[in-house]
Amino acid sequence: MRIGLTAALVLVVLTGAAWAEGIKALSASDILRGRFVQERHLAGFAAPLKSEGSFLLAPAEGLVWQAEKPFAVTTVMTRNGLAQQSNGATTLNLPASRAPFMAGLYETLSGALAGDWHALEKDFTVVKSGDDAAWTLLLTPKQAANADMPIAAIKIAGAQYVERVEITKSGGDQDVLTFLEQSVSQAPLSAAEQNLLKGAGQP
């Protein structure tokens, strides 16, 4: 099951900037905020499904992904699970136990945030090109034959932060994410944000 896979990859990839530049990873109290544009290229669809909105990444807490266009959908991913809200109603709430991939990837992520990249290198071959001002990472799964690995390749480009991510799935679908207006702050999360993070995956 692929629930949460993209979400988890986004988490890994966003924090991956630090690794690419060889500087310190996000610390537990850091909060990364920014805007995104997501384009899904799906076979059989007339046009890519385009959405945009804002995101928030708090390494110790999780990810809040708020699409604004074409309509408001909030996706929250934490260690405990994944939740989606649309029009104020919860449309999906999956405990981590129901989405086995998430637990594993979340662990990879926690490791990555702590500066431990071995988990990621275990599953992917990483090729870096360019310099610190404009770098590119190409991640290819080590076990391409593994039918459970739905990813064919991930291309990440960035400078100070990750700016563009292309995720090519084994079925041919492609997600292209562009990140804008990113900033790191240490200000605490708002009560609403904390509530969102707390609710994910809770029965």
Added chain:
Amino acid sequence: MFARPARFAILWLCLVVLGAGYLGLEAWRGIPFRTDLLSLLPADAAERDQHRLTQRLTDEVSHQFVLLVGDADRATARAAAAAFEQALTESQQATLTKADAGVLKAIGAFYLPHLRSLLSNADRIALMAGQGESIAQRALAQIYGVGGFADAKLLAVDPFLLFPAFLTQLPAPLSHLALDDGRLSVQADGKTWILLAGSLRDDPYALDPQERFTNLVDQIAAAQPASVTVKRAGAVFFAREGARSGLSETSTLGTLATLGTILLLVGAFLRVGPLVMNLLAVAVGIGTGLATNLLIFGEIHIATLLFGVGLTGVAVDYGIHYSASVFDPAAPSPWARMRHVFPGIFLGLLTTLIGYAILLLAPFPALRQVAIFSITGLVGSFLTVAFWFPSVDRGQRPMHSDRLLRWANGFWHVWEAPRLRRLCWIALALLAVLAALGLSRMSVDDNVRRMQSLSPSLLEEQADIERLAGTSGTLQFILIDAGTDEAALQSGEALRPILDDLARQGILTASRGPADFVPSLARQRENRILVAEALDAPYRATHLAQLGLTQVEANAGQAPLTLDQALQSGALPFLQQWVLGPGQQVVALDGLDEVAALRAAVKDVPHVRVLDPAGDFSERLGTYRHRALWLIGLSAVLMVIPLAWRYGLKGGLIVLLPPVAALILAPSLIALTGEGISFFHVMGLILVLAIGVDYATFCAESDAAHRPVTMLAVLLDMATTLLSFGLLAFSSVFAVHAFGLTMLLGITIAFLLAPIAGDVNPRRRIS
């Protein structure tokens, strides 16, 4: 018979040697011991069908085991789990359940051709309530949102994403676990826990495989780093622990009983001869019983052995009765003394055999084994006493005989001195009042869960596994017996909302059955219509336009799904456990608290029955308690025949009075303590009757001159019996305690009242 006793003695010796040879051969081959309580169950026609199903389910469950391997370091935990997996697989003692990601994939692939017929419960309810729009909204959110359901291939056949909703709501048996790189794992208490589940190849209740398996698990656990924690659940561990603690307690009580008996007999006779002879008689009796049982049944149940040894032990009465005749002031020769006590012990044997033979009538296979064991064992002991004792006896009248006799006679004297006699009757009247009080308060207790004492540390481990993994294997089920699969699945669907409701009330934690994975054909048809009318018709065109989705496969996934397909696919291996036959299915229940509440809640669902093997077993114990009581009554009545032949009808009834009084008083006094009367109390009563009749018969056989000798013999009988059985009252296993306490009270009362039979005199001669 006693004209040429030596010939009989030699003939018996030949038989015993033959039997010993046979036993030696069997022991060398390994005597097949059985330990499971459930194999004691009867073949009662009315219950046979249900019993067979229960047996099959409990068999399956009892073979299963769960190990949870935990360590703070994930890699260490995984290495330990791998070590367990390898060693257990290599030992060929167990097969481990596969848990790789392929399982989930196989489930998805299996359902895909049928997806139009499948709906999650929540979606079904939403569509019936006309909330199709919210489902369309959810699909959009999932497709645009960051969570990755949006697979182009899936969207082409399932644009509303109903299928992922169905898959994710399937009841997972181990709901807290997630697949982590091929291992079912959970993070809790600061550790990574990895679950290994499997099934034992051999019978978990047979002592030998039980010991081999638990030892192997202990060895592997010991070979892991000290930080690794291993938690265990499964019948095999409890059975092993029970056998082990049972053995250790048995050895403590056994040592006390043995030491006490040695002190008593050596102290009384000031010689080891009588002790050795009586041990020999009991050993020959047990050997006889064991050999006969193995010849007839080919195996022996541990319970048969325990009760059989107990019932055979009654033979000590005959041996001691003979041995005590050495105190007779006339001090005749050994053979003359045997001739003197023979009528008494022969009548004792006869009445006891009647009591035991009645057990053959019980519709209870184990009781039949016990009866065969104890009847042949008792006869073996008796022959040993009658023919070997006088041959080997070299005893002289001990110096302290007169003192002992005077002291023992005191127990009889109280019934003779007019003033004391009145006191006795007052005491008796008081006892009768107490008995009446006890009888009025008497309650029964057949709860099998209380009969065995389960290891607290294992219970704790099991609770931990339940907490960490979600479940540890269930023993409670709902049985659906509907004739056809379709009807059974429909019953299962009718149960679903009721069970969900009970789960919300906390009466059970979870439940799952075939209908959760394979909807009935009727439900599938309903689902297809519901989707077409409540979702596709009003929203599909808009939905597809909004997505810009042009390539759809509108006709995919139409095929109906049958239970047979599901069973044959192998994608849902757990279905095999729940489908017992055509139209016969079970719903497995986790954490069921109140069976009665469940029974009441499901009573209107057709073809449904709640199975609670432990509860059913308790119920059955109740039935046998009841039947055994009737059998005891019947044997008491039958005992009148030989007693009336010897003493006349009135005399025979008087001889029966003390044991019958003990039969009534012992359980009444136990009832006064608030303890419920169980099947095991009643098993004790069988012995109280058999032994009580012996005491009374010995007293009746005694003429005035021999009263002190008889009373001394009965006193020694009683003391040895209390040492071997009365001590069991202090066992921590309720069943054993119940048996022991009944013996303690019953035998004491039968002894104290035995002199009442002394007024009776024999009318006919024996031998």
